[in-house]
Amino acid sequence: MSGSGLSGDIKAFVGKEVGPGEPLTIYQQDVERFARVVGETAPMYFDDEAAKRSVFGGRPMPLAYPLTNFASGTERDFNLPIGARRRLRGGDELILKRPVLVGDTLRAKTRLCDVEEKMGQSSKMTILKYETEYINQREQVCMIVRTTIIMR
Amino acid sequence: MPESRLQAGQEIPRLEFGPVTTEILVRWAGVSGDYNKIHYDQEGARAQGLPGVIMHGPFKLALLCRMLTNWIGDQGLIRRIRVRYTAMDLPGDVVSLGGTIQSVKEVEGKQVVSVLLFARNGRGEQTVAGDAEAEIAR
Numbered sequence: 001m002s003g004s005g006l007s008g009d010i011k012a013f014v015g016k017e018v019g020p021g022e023p024l025t026i027y028q029q030d031v032e033r034f035a036r037v038v039g040e041t042a043p044m045y046f047d048d049e050a051a052k053r054s055v056f057g058g059r060p061m062p063l064a065y066p067l068t069n070f071a072s073g074t075e076r077d078f079n080l081p082i083g084a085r086r087r088l089r090g091g092d093e094l095i096l097k098r099p100v101l102v103g104d105t106l107r108a109k110t111r112l113c114d115v116e117e118k119m120g121q122s123s124k125m126t127i128l129k130y131e132t133e134y135i136n137q138r139e140q141v142c143m144i145v146r147t148t149i150i151m152r
Numbered sequence: 153m154p155e156s157r158l159q160a161g162q163e164i165p166r167l168e169f170g171p172v173t174t175e176i177l178v179r180w181a182g183v184s185g186d187y188n189k190i191h192y193d194q195e196g197a198r199a200q201g202l203p204g205v206i207m208h209g210p211f212k213l214a215l216l217c218r219m220l221t222n223w224i225g226d227q228g229l230i231r232r233i234r235v236r237y238t239a240m241d242l243p244g245d246v247v248s249l250g251g252t253i254q255s256v257k258e259v260e261g262k263q264v265v266s267v268l269l270f271a272r273n274g275r276g277e278q279t280v281a282g283d284a285e286a287e288i289a290r
Contacts, residue, residue: 034183037176038214039169044226054226055289063230064214068186086200087188089209093234148236 009081010126013112018077020107020135024070026061028102034065061100066134067092067145070108078112082126084151090127093146098136105137113146125152158265162253167219170246171274172207177243180211207241212249212271212280219249220267220286228288235269235282245274254283263288 035045043050044060051059100106114129127150134143177191186208189196197205213235220230241247254266264287271280 030183034214037179037183038211038218040218040221042221042226050226055229056226060229062214063217063233064210065184067210067213068184068208070185086190086202088190089237091234091236092210092213093232094213094230095232096230099229146234 010115013078013080014115015112016078017109017111019109019132021070021077021109023105023107023137024066025105026065026100026102028059031059031061031065031102034062038062038064056099056101059102061102061104063094063096063143066100066106066108066143067094067147070106077110080112080115080128082151084126086152088150088152090148090150092148095144095146096142097144098140098142100134100136100142104142106134106142109133109135120152123152125150127151158253158256158263160253160255164219164223164251164253164267166248166250167215167222168246168248169215172241172243172245172247174205174243177205177207177211180208184208184210186210202240203242205243207245207247209235209237209280212237212241212247215247215249216251216269216271216280216282216284219251220284224265224286224288228286231264231285231287233269233282233284235280237279238281239273239277239279241271241273241279247274247279248272249280251284259287261290263290 044054110130110132112130116127129148132145133141136142181187191208194204249271251267251269254268257264267284269282270278273279
């Protein structure tokens with residue numbers, strides 16, 4: 001825990017976990033829509049035979065798909081008492097433990113790892129770091145996502 | 153699968169995306185579920201002290217994944233990717249994405265490739281800095 005001067009109310013949230021939340025099933029049409037918007041051209045996202053020949057053995061979920069598609073799995077789940085008008089994403093790290101395929105159902109479990117306050121150029125900012133595990137229907141951890149959010 | 157023999161220092165094929173429009177940001181909001189006003193509502197974005205709507209960070213991450221996926225092919229997978237969003241991409245920007253191989257290792261019959269990544273906006277600013285590790289079956 002870093003960030004001296006944090007209110008005790010916020011400090012108390014560090015290390016807390018929420019979830020697993022509501023499940024999200026990965027549907028073929030959602031993956032295709034996502035892939036089209038990103039401009040993906042890899043046949044494995046659109047064609048079953050190409051997907052079977054791929055290293056995934058089926059249609060894979062694009063890696064960035066779950067980041068914001070879950071109703072849960074963000075720092076918002078903690079209802080932190082931070083009065084900030086702007087919320088920006090500072091960074092993400094995605095770690096693939098097991099491929100996720102169309103038809104899988106994931107749930108997200110999130111832990112608040114750190115809260116830090118810093119003085120920016122013009123105002124104070126609060127930096128939140130949290131880690132989300134995505135767990136499939138076989139209770140296997142498929143992905144770990146580490147996210148930094150900046151509130152100011 | 154990359155055609156040439158992989159080695160540190162090689163650049164991977166770049167991706168250019170854009171120009172970014174508010175419409176494409178709305179489409180991204182639809183498929184990603186990220187409806188933060190700063191990405192589609194000019195007034196909402198300005199009220200938060202921004203110059204106007206800005207591109208979503210995870211959209212740029214998804215574009216880097218697309219670039220890597222196109223490069224490693226269907227016998228490769230991205231094991232890890234890490235990014236920092238260092239500046240904003242705005243409507244009108246053409247986002248230029250690229251990367252350079254840092255190292256190549258052989259692990260259990262697979263090539264494990266580490267890559268440094270970047271994205272730049274139309275004004276020459278680096279807007280994403282990152283790195284990734286991919287496995288390619290031989």
